[in-house]
Amino acid sequence: xxxxxxxxxxxxxxxxxxxxxxSRLVGARITAFGDGGxxxxxxxxxxxxxxxxxxxxxxxxxxxxxxxxxxxxxxxxAAVLTAGFSIQYVRPARGRTLVARASVVHAGRRQAVxxxxxxxxxxxxxxxxxxxAQGTVLSASA
Numbered sequence: 001x002x003x004x005x006x007x008x009x010x011x012x013x014x015x016x017x018x019x020x021x022x023s024r025l026v027g028a029r030i031t032a033f034g035d036g037g038x039x040x041x042x043x044x045x046x047x048x049x050x051x052x053x054x055x056x057x058x059x060x061x062x063x064x065x066x067x068x069x070x071x072x073x074x075x076x077x078a079a080v081l082t083a084g085f086s087i088q089y090v091r092p093a094r095g096r097t098l099v100a101r102a103s104v105v106h107a108g109r110r111q112a113v114x115x116x117x118x119x120x121x122x123x124x125x126x127x128x129x130x131x132x133a134q135g136t137v138l139s140a141s142a
Contacts, residue, residue: 038070055093064133067100072137075107085135095120
């Protein structure tokens with residue numbers, strides 16, 4: 001049995017993210033990857049906000065979904081799919097950058113349970129928790 005994370009690294013994770021047209025549209029980037037975790041960031045430009053100026057909930061859900069899946073990939077390998085996830089919005093997402101930090105809670109041979117904290121970063125660099133998500137990710141190669 002091989003350690004799945006040895007097959008992947010930050011450079012490959014960035015290539016996989018860049019191969020997703022929707023991720024390019026949103027402007028997402030992976031800033032950390034490995035050891036059971038992944039961090040995805042999105043600059044919150046005007047087009048990603050809702051009518052009250054907060055980041056749209058769909059943007060938060062997108063970031064959670066991708067961060068959960070990339071984190072699981074460090075444990076299960078590159079061929080993974082989200083089976084499902086839930087998200088709880090804690091407060092409106094305001095700030096310049098959305099950060100989705102995901103970490104594997106438990107991984108078996110075919111699936112992983114992953115948690116993700118979604119935070120916004122303001123102009124001063126202060127982080128504020130705006131949502132939490134948890135999901136199950138399946139190995140697509142099994």
